[in-house]
Amino acid sequence: MAHRIVILGGGYAGVTAANRLARRLDGADVTLVNERATFVERVRLHQVAAGESIALQPLGQRLRPDVTVVVARAGGIDLERREVVLDGDAASDAGRLPYDTLVYALGSHAAPAPDDAVTLATVDDAWRVRDRVGELAAEHGTVAVVGGGLTGIEAATELAERYPAACVRMVSDVDPGAWLSHRAQRHLRRVFARLGIEVVRGSVTDVRGGAVRLTDGRAVGAGLTLACTGFAVPSLAAGAGLAVDDTGRIRVDGTLRSVSHPHVYAVGDAAVPELPNGRSFRMACATALPMSAVTGTAIADRLAERKPASLRFRYVNQCISLGRRNGVIQAVDGDDRPHRMILTGRAAASYKEAVVRGASWFSAHPGPYRPARTVSM
Structure with a gap:
């Protein structure tokens, strides 16, 4: 029987892992499970929110022909039986997908937000913002x-550039881009001033009645509130019994294999590698892509009884778009600390666009491919 590999999640991490595994393992049964049949460039959602049309690509067109796509939601993981429970149907064998090796690439979702606010973590979120x-x-x-x-x-600058008639306010308890170098922060302030973005400092307690309410009693009026307060990971891993950190991210070793269950690997936003210097990765496709490539190779090596190599990664820069005609590229050291050197303006916007295109290409490489087989469940 062919070795059965199931990958949960069809974002950058899941697609990269599936293609790497299918390329390295002849005869393996590789299945990718995703809630929707399309691949979404999540790093472009602020563009979608501002009204730009972004093509949604069928997952099958981004995967090798020997990868099977199952369109379904993963409702649970049975680690003892090595099965993924689809759509929460724990009672039906038809709703269970067996595996020999599981790759967990479910990524992250928006952190909890007030009921009257809209988040920006899915394409559906972006469409709601665009319409309003x-x-x-x-x-x-x-x-x-x-x-x-x-x-x-990125959302504030994109909206302010596309809709100059609207008033865009940023409400934050810290200075925007506080982690950047002083030069990058100065450029950010200049762009905000040119676009007319007002920055309101304060901690938010609630969003209701057409206003953002702060802890000091102030209320910031808004016809639409966009909550961009961070990301969280699904509870599926912790609920299944995998070893996770205090945020719910799966703890993995240098080859991205679970420290508690050796037949499970985790990549992307939902994984936290145990690195020698103790640092953790930021949630980004810049980290998800190399993690997924290493995982695919590690699984293939172990199945061939070869010793797998561990992940070796260092940061180079942070890329931030400030509308379609401006941006800031912040040079960083290997541990993601900012240098003084930055790139700004149209050159930075072009650089960021090249990085986004490159990430999309890398996840689907090598290609071109025939459409993969898709199954709806």
Whole structure:
């Protein structure tokens, strides 16, 4: 019987792992499980929210022909029986997908947000923002972006550039881009000023009645509130009994294999490698892609009774788009600490676009491929 490999998640990490495994393992049965039949370039969701049309590619067109795509939600993992429970149907054998090796690549979702706020973690979120912000711009209304991190910065600048008639406010308890170098922060402030983005410092307690309410009693009016306050991982891994850290990310060794269950590997946002210097990876396709490539090779090596190599990774830069015509590329050291050197303006925007295109290409490489076989369940 062929070795059965099941991959949960069809984002950058899952697609990369599936293609690497299918290429390295002749005769293996590789199956990728994803909730939707399309691949979403998550790093472009701020563009979608601002009204740009982004093509959704069928997963089968990004995978090798010997990868089977199952369109279904993973509702559970039975580690003892080595089965994935599909759509929460624990009672039916038809709702169970057996595996010999499991690759967990379910990524992350938006952190909890107030009911009256919209997040920006899925393409459905982006479509909701797109539909509402167009109406607000026509009314000269206000959009409040909560959170001064990467997602908030890219969303705020994209919206302000595309809809100059709208008032865009960023609400954050820290300075936007506080982790960047002083030069990069100065450039960010200049871009915010040029685009008319108002920064309101404060901690948010609630979003209701068309306003963002702060701990000091202030209320920031907004026709639409976009919550960009971070990401969390699904509870599926912890619920199954895999060893996780205090955020629910699966603890893995240098080959991305679970420290508690050797037949399970984890890659991307939902994994936390135990690295020699004790640092943890930020959630990004920049880390997901090499993790997935190493995992595919490690599984193939172990099945061939070869010693697998461990992940070796160092950061190079952080890429931030500030609308379609501006950006900032922050040079960093191997541990992700910012250098003084930055790239800004149109050159930075072009660089960021090249990186995004490169990430999409790498996940599907090598190619071109015939469409993979797709099964809906």
